[in-house]
Amino acid sequence: MEKKLKKAVFSMDCLPDGKEGNIDGMTYGYTWNGWACPYFTYENAMRLAELAPDLHLWYYIEKDSFITTDESYDPQEFEAMIIDGVKYYPIGNYSWCWFDMTESEEV
Numbered sequence: 001m002e003k004k005l006k007k008a009v010f011s012m013d014c015l016p017d018g019k020e021g022n023i024d025g026m027t028y029g030y031t032w033n034g035w036a037c038p039y040f041t042y043e044n045a046m047r048l049a050e051l052a053p054d055l056h057l058w059y060y061i062e063k064d065s066f067i068t069t070d071e072s073y074d075p076q077e078f079e080a081m082i083i084d085g086v087k088y089y090p091i092g093n094y095s096w097c098w099f100d101m102t103e104s105e106e107v
Helices: 042-051
Strands: 006-011 023-027 057-060 065-068 076-079 081-083 086-088
Touching (some): 023 042
Antiparallel strands (some): 006 023, 057 065, 065 076
């Protein structure tokens, strides 16, 4: 049985504590090394870039993708994906340490 995309709320250590650091997204419920694998709309990806400037995350309009150029890591590119007719960006999906805050009291 194929998993369906569902709404979720995500955070990670570089984001502000509490609700301010939570970002709405979507997930299939899969994990990578125990970490959540999110998908974000353009608006929420831009919010991530604003809340976490140390990620050096920016939107590359020519490729419709988000790119991170943090000097601590190799550059990464997260290209747009259309899922159920909606465009999402899999920022940090299967590579970053995301927390799924959906069931947390801090949502």
